[in-house]
Amino acid sequence: MKKFIGNNLKYIVLILFAIFAVAPILVMWMAALKSSSEIFKDPFALPTVIHWENLAKAWTFGRFNKYLLNTFIVTLPTVSFVVSLSCMAGYAFGKLKFAGSKLFFYIFLLGLMVPFQAFMIPLYYTVRNLGLFGTYWAMILPETALGLSFGIFLMRAFFRGLPNELMDAARVDGCNEFNVFLKIMLPLTGPAVSTLVVFQFMWTWNSFLIPLLLLHEESLRPIALGLMFYSGHHRTDYGLVAAGVTLASLPVMIIFIIFQRHFIRGLTAGVIKG
Amino acid sequence: MVRKILHSSSDLASVRKWIQRNKIGYLFILPALLLYAIFFIYPFANAIYLSLTDWNGVDLQKTFVGLNNYIRMVKDKLMWLALSRNAIWVIIGTVVPIAIALILSVLLGGRKTKGRSFFRTVYFMPVVLSLVVVGIIWGWVYNPVFGMLNRVLEVIGLGSLSRGWLGDPKLAIYMVLIAAIWSYLGFCVVILLAGLQNVKVELYDAAKCDGANSWQQLIHVTIPQLYHVLTMIGVYSMINGFHVFDIVFVMTRGGPANSTEVIATYTYKQGFQLNSLGYGSALGMVLAVLSLIVSYIFLKFRERSEV
Numbered sequence: 001m002k003k004f005i006g007n008n009l010k011y012i013v014l015i016l017f018a019i020f021a022v023a024p025i026l027v028m029w030m031a032a033l034k035s036s037s038e039i040f041k042d043p044f045a046l047p048t049v050i051h052w053e054n055l056a057k058a059w060t061f062g063r064f065n066k067y068l069l070n071t072f073i074v075t076l077p078t079v080s081f082v083v084s085l086s087c088m089a090g091y092a093f094g095k096l097k098f099a100g101s102k103l104f105f106y107i108f109l110l111g112l113m114v115p116f117q118a119f120m121i122p123l124y125y126t127v128r129n130l131g132l133f134g135t136y137w138a139m140i141l142p143e144t145a146l147g148l149s150f151g152i153f154l155m156r157a158f159f160r161g162l163p164n165e166l167m168d169a170a171r172v173d174g175c176n177e178f179n180v181f182l183k184i185m186l187p188l189t190g191p192a193v194s195t196l197v198v199f200q201f202m203w204t205w206n207s208f209l210i211p212l213l214l215l216h217e218e219s220l221r222p223i224a225l226g227l228m229f230y231s232g233h234h235r236t237d238y239g240l241v242a243a244g245v246t247l248a249s250l251p252v253m254i255i256f257i258i259f260q261r262h263f264i265r266g267l268t269a270g271v272i273k274g
Numbered sequence: 275m276v277r278k279i280l281h282s283s284s285d286l287a288s289v290r291k292w293i294q295r296n297k298i299g300y301l302f303i304l305p306a307l308l309l310y311a312i313f314f315i316y317p318f319a320n321a322i323y324l325s326l327t328d329w330n331g332v333d334l335q336k337t338f339v340g341l342n343n344y345i346r347m348v349k350d351k352l353m354w355l356a357l358s359r360n361a362i363w364v365i366i367g368t369v370v371p372i373a374i375a376l377i378l379s380v381l382l383g384g385r386k387t388k389g390r391s392f393f394r395t396v397y398f399m400p401v402v403l404s405l406v407v408v409g410i411i412w413g414w415v416y417n418p419v420f421g422m423l424n425r426v427l428e429v430i431g432l433g434s435l436s437r438g439w440l441g442d443p444k445l446a447i448y449m450v451l452i453a454a455i456w457s458y459l460g461f462c463v464v465i466l467l468a469g470l471q472n473v474k475v476e477l478y479d480a481a482k483c484d485g486a487n488s489w490q491q492l493i494h495v496t497i498p499q500l501y502h503v504l505t506m507i508g509v510y511s512m513i514n515g516f517h518v519f520d521i522v523f524v525m526t527r528g529g530p531a532n533s534t535e536v537i538a539t540y541t542y543k544q545g546f547q548l549n550s551l552g553y554g555s556a557l558g559m560v561l562a563v564l565s566l567i568v569s570y571i572f573l574k575f576r577e578r579s580e581v
Contacts, residue, residue: 024400122555213546
């Protein structure tokens with residue numbers, strides 16, 4: 001026995017931490033299919049009878065259908081804005097020469113260092129004075145602005161790595177500056193853009209404090225915020241809370257499993273270049 | 275008038291040339307800059323100003339009070355308590371996940387390790403969850419009635435330790451921190467694993483020849499080679515330790531008895547619940563300054579090590 005442990009200590013440690021990572025999630029997902037009394041009896045037990053009604057109730061009465069739709073309505077434009085604006089600005093910082101480019105780039109980097117809480121109070125009034133309260137834009141525009149720092153940082157690094165000869169050749173062929181960007185450089189950005197899409201998607205999907213401050217109407221709430229209020233209302237109906245957590249976590253988990261290559265490559269690329 | 279002056283000094287041509295040379299670059303950054311200016315630069319500048327005023331958010335008049343908010347802050351016991359919670363978060367929340375991730379990634383990075391990408395995927399799973407989800411899940415783990423932690427303690431014969439983990443003011447901050455580390459660990463593993471790909475294999479062979487055991491290899495070969503990556507995630511974790519908000523807000527709202535109050539939740543409370551917007555902004559400035567100092571030290575370090 002001792003020898004077995006000695007030889008396999010590595011795998012024992014790895015497996016223990018794997019259990020540590022997934023057990024809390026699995027227990028929650030299982031609880032979504034249980035009745036409250038079953039949850040009380042033994043959190044680790046498999047459900048004896050599968051209670052789909054928890055999920056159905058969360059979906060309709062809990063309004064998770066609405067929250068999920070809201071999340072898409074907010075996430076899709078945010079991700080597209082961040083990606084397109086970061087590509088343009090990243091290209092300018094990486095490949096074009098203009099006065100003050102370094103200064104502007106540092107100004108954009110500031111957004112990575114200054115915490116959101118440091119300016120959330122005035123931001124609230126800025127958004128209010130622009131008349132954005134009560135619309136999805138109250139979240140989309142600030143969320144985009146705050147995503148730009150990372151996006152520009154990433155795209156600048158990527159564009160810098162592309163050879164200048166490509167652009168020069170296109171210019172010699174009479175391409176104007178916009179077409180050099182659109183037709184020559186942009187098609188090469190696939191790997192960096194997919195990383196940015198995946199991360200910005202995850203951040204916007206999970207965003208909590210921004211909608212807490214800026215989206216007040218219940219009917220506009222995205223999923224993370226909806227889940228927080230919902231779990232407050234159903235504090236004692238544990239099956240329903242677990243169902244809510246499941247509906248909020250399952251989509252992003254599925255997307256991670258499908259696109260994990262991009263998640264991991266995005267982080268990895270940053271390190272190897274770093 | 276302006277045109278005349280420019281004409282007369284024949285500067286117009288050079289101005290035109292300057293515009294021509296820089297126009298494209300500015301056009302490309304303009305849309306991003308516009309949004310960024312409205313939703314980041316302007317509010318941030320405003321926050322600096324607000325921190326020098328007394329404002330309840332309703333009155334049209336903001337009273338300029340100079341440094342009074344900052345003086346009040348120095349005397350505010352709750353501020354110091356919150357800052358000490360951030361200090362715990364910065365230190366433990368940086369050292370513990372990186373140390374564990376270092377061990378896991380060294381184990382995973384071994385040449386003969388099976389299932390590397392499986393483990394990597396599993397470790398990363400908590401990272402993609404919203405902190406609201408993480409907070410609710412761990413609220414359950416710590417639940418005094420049916421919580422998993424108490425059950426596990428009972429099974430291994432430590433049932434006497436079981437309690438309502440989040441209700442204990444001495445323990446609550448560490449309990450929330452464990453939940454945060456759980457959701458962050460996989461990120462560190464993926465980063466360090468990537469860093470390990472750059473470590474030169476020959477160095478291990480050389481170390482083995484010299485009779486170094488695994489521990490000595492870790493200390494003398496792996497860690498120095500990972501220096502860059504380790505400082506990078508170290509700084510990232512420290513900045514996160516100042517910024518922490520979501521998970522505390524979801525799990526404890528700063529309670530019990532303010533024992534988990536961090537600067538960010540305290541800022542929120544002052545700004546949006548007690549309507550003390552000037553003071554709230556001043557608290558936010560503390561966070562901004564601390565984060566900028568850490569980032570600056572990091573950049574300096576990096577410059578020096580690159581020379």
